[in-house]
Amino acid sequence: MKNLIAILVVAIFSVTGTTVKAQSSRETKKIEIKTSAQCEMCKERLEKAFAYEKGVKSSELDVKTAVFTVEYLPSKTTPEKLQVAVTKVGYDADSLKADEKAYNKLPNCCQKGGMH
Numbered sequence: 193m194k195n196l197i198a199i200l201v202v203a204i205f206s207v208t209g210t211t212v213k214a215q216s217s218r219e220t221k222k223i224e225i226k227t228s229a230q231c232e233m234c235k236e237r238l239e240k241a242f243a244y245e246k247g248v249k250s251s252e253l254d255v256k257t258a259v260f261t262v263e264y265l266p267s268k269t270t271p272e273k274l275q276v277a278v279t280k281v282g283y284d285a286d287s288l289k290a291d292e293k294a295y296n297k298l299p300n301c302c303q304k305g306g307m308h
């Protein structure tokens with residue numbers, strides 16, 4: 193009997209959770225993606241690319257920490273898609289490796305361990 197109650201409680205909670213998510217289609221979320229960006233040029237490149245990325249409201253790279261903060265619409269995109277988008281600009285995104293072609297196109301100073 194106790195088990196049944198526990199299952200019911202879990203079921204109710206997960207149902208409410210889904211409803212809350214469905215309601216907030218206009219609400220934005222923020223994620224922080226650790227990138228391999230090096231300098232101001234990287235910042236511009238990433239932020240420009242993300243200005244056209246689907247579901248992105250705003251984005252900002254902190255050059256010092258290389259952390260890319262992205263405000264996005266969870267109804268339009270996912271953190272995974274955003275990470276992949278970062279790799280396509282040529283940078284690592286958390287545990288994902290940069291797209292090789294895009295990375296090779298970056299100026300030397302923007303590649304990892306680049307000199308300034």
Ligand SMILES: [Cu+2]
Nearest residue numbers: 231233234302
């Ligand atoms: Cu750079």
